Amino acid sequence: MSDLTNQRPTRIRVDLDALAHNLTAIRARTGTAVMGIVKANAYGHGLIPVAKHLEACGVERLGVAFVEEGIALRRAGVRVPILVMGGIYGKQVEAFLEHDLEITVSSIDKLRLVEAAADAKGQRARVHLKIDTGMNRIGVHHARCGAFLEAALTSSGCEPVGLYSHLACADDPGHPLTALQLERFMAACAQAEKICAAAGVSMPIRHLANSGGVLHHPATWLDLVRPGIALFGALPDPVARDTVGLNPVLLTRVVYFKVVQRGETVSYGATWTAERDTRVVTLPIGYGDGFPRALSSKGEVLVRGERKRIVGRICMDQFMVDLGPGGTAYNEDEVVLIGAQGSGSGEQRISVEDVAQAAGTIPYEILTGLNERIPKEYVVS
Numbered sequence: 001m002s003d004l005t006n007q008r009p010t011r012i013r014v015d016l017d018a019l020a021h022n023l024t025a026i027r028a029r030t031g032t033a034v035m036g037i038v039k040a041n042a043y044g045h046g047l048i049p050v051a052k053h054l055e056a057c058g059v060e061r062l063g064v065a066f067v068e069e070g071i072a073l074r075r076a077g078v079r080v081p082i083l084v085m086g087g088i089y090g091k092q093v094e095a096f097l098e099h100d101l102e103i104t105v106s107s108i109d110k111l112r113l114v115e116a117a118a119d120a121k122g123q124r125a126r127v128h129l130k131i132d133t134g135m136n137r138i139g140v141h142h143a144r145c146g147a148f149l150e151a152a153l154t155s156s157g158c159e160p161v162g163l164y165s166h167l168a169c170a171d172d173p174g175h176p177l178t179a180l181q182l183e184r185f186m187a188a189c190a191q192a193e194k195i196c197a198a199a200g201v202s203m204p205i206r207h208l209a210n211s212g213g214v215l216h217h218p219a220t221w222l223d224l225v226r227p228g229i230a231l232f233g234a235l236p237d238p239v240a241r242d243t244v245g246l247n248p249v250l251l252t253r254v255v256y257f258k259v260v261q262r263g264e265t266v267s268y269g270a271t272w273t274a275e276r277d278t279r280v281v282t283l284p285i286g287y288g289d290g291f292p293r294a295l296s297s298k299g300e301v302l303v304r305g306e307r308k309r310i311v312g313r314i315c316m317d318q319f320m321v322d323l324g325p326g327g328t329a330y331n332e333d334e335v336v337l338i339g340a341q342g343s344g345s346g347e348q349r350i351s352v353e354d355v356a357q358a359a360g361t362i363p364y365e366i367l368t369g370l371n372e373r374i375p376k377e378y379v380v381s
Helices: 002-006 016-030 039-044 047-056 067-075 090-098 108-121 146-153 176-199 211-216 352-359 363-369
Strands: 011-015 033-037 061-064 082-084 102-105 125-132 158-164 205-207 249-253 256-260 278-283 300-303 306-311 319-324 334-341 348-350 376-379
Touching: 011 016, 016 033, 016 047, 016 211, 016 376, 039 047, 039 363, 047 061, 047 067, 061 067, 067 082, 067 090, 090 102, 090 108, 090 125, 102 108, 102 158, 108 125, 108 146, 108 158, 125 146, 125 176, 146 158, 146 176, 158 176, 176 211, 300 319, 300 348, 306 348, 334 352, 352 363
Parallel strands: 011 376, 033 061, 061 082, 082 102, 102 125, 125 158, 158 205
Antiparallel strands: 011 249, 249 334, 256 278, 278 319, 300 306, 300 334, 306 319, 334 348
């Protein structure tokens, strides 16, 4: 079965050298430690291969959303510190401790929960304290965080290794909320510093900058930065263009060629009608693979170095492309859905940003939506 999977004509190609370059570029830009965010299957690039490569490249920490992701990395042999950034509930805490995962503590109640589990196992839990500075997702409100910080920083059952918040609007360089969130976070850090000094304990590392912070807001870099999508070169930003783009190259092959006569329709619902006799090919990928159905009759692909329009509704496992009356393609010809085709001045490229714009969404959703049905191949020079 695995051999057949490897032979599937649709695949994602990931350049691990580009990943290493992007990590180096981010570290050089910020001058700080880096927590590489690999949640959501490393933004569609493959959780374990990407995490292992980042670890080999010296990343200081990794961040995931859920405990299951952290456990998968530990079972794969990843030893670098791993922060689980999502909320927790009681039954999960023992798994965090068993697999040496760092826990996000976002309230006094959660702190007590972790302390009890740690005490029962006779160990201290490594935790990061989450302050809500304006995202209004999880975390202790910045204006009421004093008692929480006091309890956490002097806890006998927990070792606070990090203090952090999350920026809501950092992708927009001019949005005023970022400066306000930074001000609120630094006020919380000042409180923490006083508590640590009085208790004679070390101040946790401060981290605030996500990808938008890395690109636009140097004041948010602090002790550590948390790039996610920027590691993969997929932010629609001039600074991101300075790194080697790691948009996953999504490839497939023609499986059927036909002539569609004028007046005939293509795909479910008969939503597209041929205005003249034309040539149409079928590609073996669909929304069941995470390729957006919203691209129906709007998206484009590269066939023989030329952009060609998707026609009709994208099906679960296949979709069709109009080559035009004079177009041609043979069965098994390679087609690029994301990436480049051609060379030199004739090169054509479809970026993740192009696909997202056509689908009416954001690059994050395109990348994370490409699922495990599509095999991945990893390239190292």
